[in-house]
Amino acid sequence: MTVxxxxxxxxxxxxxxxxxxxxxHISLGVKxxxxxxxxxxxxxxxxxxxxxVYGLVTPxxxxxxxxxxxxxxxxxxxxxxxxxxMVHQHFMLVDTLSVVDNVILGMEPKNGVAIDYAAARKKxxxxxxxxxxxxxxxxxxxxxxxxxxxxxxILKTLYRNAKILILDEPTAVLTPQEVEDLFKFLRxxxxxxxxxxxxxxxxxxxxxxxxxxxxxxxxxxxxxVNTAETNVAELARMMVGREVILTVHKKPATPGEVVxxxxxxxxxxxxxxxxxxxxxxVRAGEIVGIAGVExxxxxxxxxxxxxxxxxxxxxxxxxxxxxxxxRVVREWGVSHIPEERNDRGLILEFSTRYNVxxxxxxxxxxxxxLGFFNDQVINEYAQRxxxxxxxxxxxINLIGxxxxxxxxxxIIVGRELAREPKLLVAAQPTRGVDIGAIEFIHQNIVEAxxxxxxxxxxxxxxxxxMSLSDRILVMYEGRVVGEVEPQEVTEEQMxxxxxxxxxxx
Ligand SMILES: Nc1ncnc2c1ncn2[C@@H]1O[C@H](COP(=O)(O)OP(=O)(O)OP(=O)(O)O)[C@@H](O)[C@H]1O
Ligand SMILES: [Mg+2]
Numbered sequence: 001m002t003v004x005x006x007x008x009x010x011x012x013x014x015x016x017x018x019x020x021x022x023x024x025h026i027s028l029g030v031k032x033x034x035x036x037x038x039x040x041x042x043x044x045x046x047x048x049x050x051x052x053v054y055g056l057v058t059p060x061x062x063x064x065x066x067x068x069x070x071x072x073x074x075x076x077x078x079x080x081x082x083x084x085x086m087v088h089q090h091f092m093l094v095d096t097l098s099v100v101d102n103v104i105l106g107m108e109p110k111n112g113v114a115i116d117y118a119a120a121r122k123k124x125x126x127x128x129x130x131x132x133x134x135x136x137x138x139x140x141x142x143x144x145x146x147x148x149x150x151x152x153x154i155l156k157t158l159y160r161n162a163k164i165l166i167l168d169e170p171t172a173v174l175t176p177q178e179v180e181d182l183f184k185f186l187r188x189x190x191x192x193x194x195x196x197x198x199x200x201x202x203x204x205x206x207x208x209x210x211x212x213x214x215x216x217x218x219x220x221x222x223x224x225v226n227t228a229e230t231n232v233a234e235l236a237r238m239m240v241g242r243e244v245i246l247t248v249h250k251k252p253a254t255p256g257e258v259v260x261x262x263x264x265x266x267x268x269x270x271x272x273x274x275x276x277x278x279x280x281x282v283r284a285g286e287i288v289g290i291a292g293v294e295x296x297x298x299x300x301x302x303x304x305x306x307x308x309x310x311x312x313x314x315x316x317x318x319x320x321x322x323x324x325x326x327r328v329v330r331e332w333g334v335s336h337i338p339e340e341r342n343d344r345g346l347i348l349e350f351s352t353r354y355n356v357x358x359x360x361x362x363x364x365x366x367x368x369x370l371g372f373f374n375d376q377v378i379n380e381y382a383q384r385x386x387x388x389x390x391x392x393x394x395x396i397n398l399i400g401x402x403x404x405x406x407x408x409x410x411i412i413v414g415r416e417l418a419r420e421p422k423l424l425v426a427a428q429p430t431r432g433v434d435i436g437a438i439e440f441i442h443q444n445i446v447e448a449x450x451x452x453x454x455x456x457x458x459x460x461x462x463x464x465x466m467s468l469s470d471r472i473l474v475m476y477e478g479r480v481v482g483e484v485e486p487q488e489v490t491e492e493q494m495x496x497x498x499x500x501x502x503x504x505x
Pocket of ligand 2: 046047405406
């Protein structure tokens, strides 16, 4: 076997889809011993390229070299046999099985031989110890936090002897501590001589963990730079093709009447309540941010105020007590950007013209008095949303499944803002969205606030909460443990409050 500096090299990879040239003669390489970051706008073609490497998508043109040798990768098993492992953004684990079961799945001895479970478990256990992972081999997947589930995905690839690891937005759903653990592992894995390709939209992460960065835009390579010789602003400019404002510009809020009032909310949980007496108010024209480590009641709070979860306590919209159901809430004027865009965001088989009216699809103006869809109204509305919210490609006929992650998110944000709600409940509104689109979504939320919309913002991204909110409530173990003004608190103080260490309120 030839020995090459390059673990993996792509030459002139091209992939055409009906509406876009997703990859346009892309050439790049990752060397043994390094972390290569792959960055680019939503829809630039990153995931497509990595799916080609992993044998999930067939390229129209181009060659792939592994360790200097030309290879053919036609399925994930070809990729695995070549030492390539991939950690997808949406985990592919079986929730009801244990860690060991998931890791060995598909690798059990064949030819009618019974699975030697004890041996498999031992091998998995040894691997966990070697890696220093905090993971119980017998734990059931659905009981594990996201970070641990991701460690199982990594374990799966290493159990199959991956030497080249591809991670597509692995940090989007992790807590800061989990990100730190992941990066420690990535650095060690690279130092052992392996190769890593990391896709992320978080440029500070690129600066922290990568050795080199390849930037792509509209399916083409813009350039490859050494991380030590670049900075966040330059990367952003290469990605987007213009200067990006990295902080939110907004005037002080001028809050009006109370739009949402929650009083003493309780939601039951296992060992302790998920919500334990939460009260809060959100006024017209203000953005109230909820900060906290994920899993401290934020998800439940959002579900309660949007009518998706039973609770005890009182919710008032504009002073009137309501018993929220999803439809009542929506008709009253609440929009919701959901945390889980795959469960509650888009219908993947529906085209955009229907995805942008979901939730209002049964009402005028979208339905005429005979009960039929008003196609022309719907098409014009959809066209407007797609243009205003910069959804790419600019089609209203593409089905949800065919969008890149960030563009799917832009469709949801567009749908929820275009109906001009009185209250926007936004959970992780910019997750998976590129730096230019984050700027754009933030501007849109601020503009709607200035027109009097009330916003309840939940985000695991502390930076986002700090820069977008007018007031911040910190949640810990199902309770609001503090209220702060973003200008008057440091990230360190916030971190302490989020860890339940210092309640300053
Ligand atoms: N199966 C498909 N059919 C049609 N078009 C597709 C398909 N898969 C991807 N595309 C298009 O290819 C382009 C590149 O998508 P890709 O998912 O690679 O982007 P990305 O760089 O990963 O973006 P993001 O940061 O948003 O995840 C997008 O315009 C997308 O709509
Ligand atoms: Mg992607």
